[in-house]
Amino acid sequence: MPRPSIKHERREDILKAYERCIALYGLEGATQKRIAEEAGIARPLLRHHVGNNEELLREVVKRYTDRCRTSMQELAAYPFSGEDELLALLFLDNSDMTSPTDTMIATNLIVIAQxxxxxxxxxxxxxxxxQLSFEKVLSALYQNAKKDMISIIASGLIGIYFNHDALFPIKKNDKDFQQRSYQAAKQLLLSLQTQGEV
Structure with missing residues (x-):
């Protein structure tokens, strides 16, 4: 009986290794040599299991965006009890939303996207x-707010979140930084509260 193929498992190991290398060394520093070492395989097996550099990059971009899309769909579908629960998730306990590795991957992919x-x-x-996920969450929380205001405030909230997320690896023990991000976002959301009261 033939042995089951381990190609899928090897492929996953290689792609995870590539992601870690991007996070540590950037895209240019994520060489095939480093990826192979990180994956614990011989370098020629990279091409066999995944392909050339272009195919590696495409796979990582797709993996990253698929992973984020799932996370955003979960965020949009979550029945938040109020803005404090949303803000706590985004700024006080964002370990479930993202990881330092994902943040570095995103930063590098945004650069290469140019x-x-x-x-x-x-x-x-x-x-x-x-953007759409944040708009859905805010629309559910502020049902009387105008759609254009929801879109504007969602963009501002995303900006604060991305800044917080990008700096989190070096500021994770800085409670003041987390609190300031939380409060800045809360101030933005106040405009949606008052809009609903008019």
């Missing part, structure tokens, strides 16, 4: 999903 059309297309679609 010159790489496939990455630009998927990253643009990813960001559109983020």
């Amino acid at each position: 010159t790489h059309d496939y990455t630009k297309e998927l990253m643009t679609s990813w960001f559109d999903d983020v």
